[in-house]
Amino acid sequence: GxxxxxxxxxxxxxxxxxxxxxxxxxxxxxxxxxxxxxxxxxxxxxxxxxxxxxxxxxxxxxxxxxxxxxxxxxxxxxxxxxxxxxxxxxxxxxxxxxxxxxxxxxxxxxxxxxxxxxxxxxxxxxxxxxxxxxxxxxxxxxxxxxxLQHNMQSSSSYSVEDLRTRFVCEMGVASSIMDYARFNYVAQPGDDTCLMPLVGPYDKFAIEWGYRMHLGQDRYSEQEVMRNFVEEWQEDPVYLFSSPMRGGADPSSLTEAIGDDAMRASDYGVENLKRIADNLIDWTYVEGDDYSALEELYNNVVRQWSRYTGHVVANVGGIVRTRKRQGQAGVQYEMVKADKQKRAIEYLNRQVFATPYWLLDSDILERFQATGAIDLVHARQSSGLDQVLNVERMKRLIEQEAFYGDQAYSLNEMLVDLRSGVWSELASGRETDVYRRNLQRSYLDRMATLLEHEDAVQTDIVSFARGELQVLREQLESATSSHRPTELHFRDAILRIGEALEPS
Known part of the structure; x- marks a missing residue:
């Protein structure tokens, strides 16, 4: 001591x-x-x-x-x-x-x-x-x-609600300053909290493990002391280490993320982005300057919104890795719970695939660009779709259902939830705006691609994708709209589905 x-x-x-x-x-x-x-x-x-x-x-x-x-x-x-x-x-x-x-x-x-x-x-x-x-x-x-290496798992060791309290002032936004956790984007206006990373409990733990002297012990007994030191803290997530898994499969080990629940953290984050967007012109105003700062920070708002998409998508088909060695209880890889995966798709339907009108303020955009807003939203929403309908992610959903049965979030359930969100106008009878029409065309393109994807053709992915397109075609055929762009879009979608299901 x-x-x-x-x-x-x-x-x-x-x-x-x-x-x-x-x-x-x-x-x-x-x-x-x-x-x-x-x-x-x-x-x-x-x-x-x-x-x-x-x-x-x-x-x-x-x-x-x-x-x-x-x-x-x-x-x-x-x-x-x-x-x-x-x-x-x-x-x-x-x-x-x-x-x-x-x-x-x-x-x-x-x-x-x-x-x-x-x-x-x-x-x-x-x-x-x-x-x-x-x-x-x-x-x-x-x-x-x-x-010390980057420890991307440390950012998921604190609860999202703790990040809105004085807890952060003592513990930081993550348990390690070696994470890419950055700053406290969860904090809401009026919260009594802090915003900065600190040298945290994991960092102290790692330095003690690496630098404490063990006098009078040979190499083998010292190894045992160090091994026991690690095992003493192995059940506390604050002291866990991990680097990102291939393909971002582990939602507990991501870059630019904070908190133990990406959906809740990202909801808070989006609310803050909306507040910033509402004030962006005032907060970037410098008399006599051009609009380059406004443009740069607006584009950073868009990128941050997209980061939240990636954090949330990682939960779908997600696998949490906890590094262990033989003799330690439990397994190294565990499925993200089904309700959390389902909440991820719900977030995407609500915060990503719903048209983000809060980003589409012409008073901001027309200060630095002549055109491009439609393409910007299309690109970001299409990226979110591509991430969800990733073949490796869908394979993990199939395997999780095979292992865990009705405890898993099945590929079928995910695809139904996704279709219901992307094509919600079919149930609500609302008109489709240009942004939604672009999103829905991207959905059709991605589903058509899955039918011929070389890594999907020998899996259940093809049959489920085909089934979703067949159901969607039936819904479109019975849909009517007095809004001409919507009506023409639905007719076009029927033709596109036919070309995908029965290629010439």
Whole structure:
């Protein structure tokens, strides 16, 4: 339990080319890790210092770890390190932060927090706010240089409702700053919460595992101690690690996501995007400027909306992976519960496939483009359809039903729910607008593609897709509308289905 100063602390020097006003924040990002090293028994284990005023000192010198400032329009930062391949000891690192990462940070923080945070409402942030964002980047990249990988599972370890409380002020938006969790987009106006990532409980756990000294033990007994340390915490999701599965099959391990329920988190996120869209002209106004900032931030609103689509789709046919070794109870792969998968399709029908009129404000769009709104919505909705009607996803639904029977969300049920949402006008009798007609044509194209997809032809996918098109054709044949575009669209859809089912 004793905490001691190390003989040789980890030292990061700040590149003397760094703009002076950002130096304190870069240092804070380094020293934010001190609390993690204290759990491993070390105080003052990691520190940041100004570069020596010595003409013989060089940031290129491999003896020194340096946070390098790169005057570049690249919107990124990175944290590589050099280690001894014989022992794994980390010898040196050079964090690189590009000047224009600040633009990326502005966009992220504006889009994810401006609805609930007055400080983020503007094209230019205060130096103090931008400094705190740089501090976050510094801490994340330092984490890489001391041996930590991205932990994308940490963002799903907290409940969505906790993210609306003071819980975040102590625990961060995710249990690890090494996630791509970014900022608290769940927080609603008036919530008493915080918005920033922090060095979290997983980070402290990982540093203790990797850096605590086990004196007087040989290699084998030390391994057993470390294994037991992991097993002691294995049931707590806060301490779990995972990287994204192939194809994004695991909804608990995604990038740019927060919270344990993508549908609830994304609903909150969309409500905030609507608030931002309503105020976007005012919040990007700078007397005499052109509309480039308005255009850039509008496009970021659209991209954030699309990210939520991806987070939700991952639940359909989803599989949660929990890494285990032999001797640990339970399995590594578990199906996402059926009700959660069904709620995912309900979200898509409501927040993605329903026409997003809140994005279609002509007062915004006509300030920076002559045309393109219809194509923009079509592209984003079609992408959502393609993600849902992905062959690998549909195969997982088939297998889950084979394993779990009526406890699973079957491919048939998913397709029925999807058709009911995409073609809801057939039941309601409402007119179809141009956006919905485009969406429905994309649906027909995708279903027709499935009938001939080389990875689907020997599966149940083809028969279910064919059955859905047959049911849809029957519904269309009995539908009537006094709205001429809708009537012509329904007739055209009948012809398209016929061409798909009975190709010439």
């Amino acid at each position: 004793e905490v001691v100063d190390p003989v040789q602390p980890i030292v990061y020097y700040i590149d003397p080319a760094t703009p002076e006003k950002w130096v304190p924040y870069l240092k804070q990002g380094v020293e934010d890790w001190q609390v993690a090293f204290e759990t491993a028994g070390f105080s003052n284990a990691i520190i940041a210092m100004d570069a020596p005023e010595d003409p013989a000192w060089s940031p290129e010198d491999a003896r020194y770890s340096v946070i390098r400032y790169l005057a570049s329009d690249v919107q990124n930062a990175s944290g590589p390190h050099v280690h001894d391949p014989r022992t794994g000891e980390i010898l040196e690192s050079d964090i690189q932060w590009y000047h224009n990462v600040m633009n990326l940070l502005r966009n992220w923080f504006f889009i994810q927090t401006a609805a609930a945070n007055e400080d983020a409402r503007g094209v230019e942030f205060s130096d103090d706010l931008m400094g705190e964002l740089i501090r976050f980047v510094s801490a994340h990249e330092v984490g890489h240089t001391i041996g």
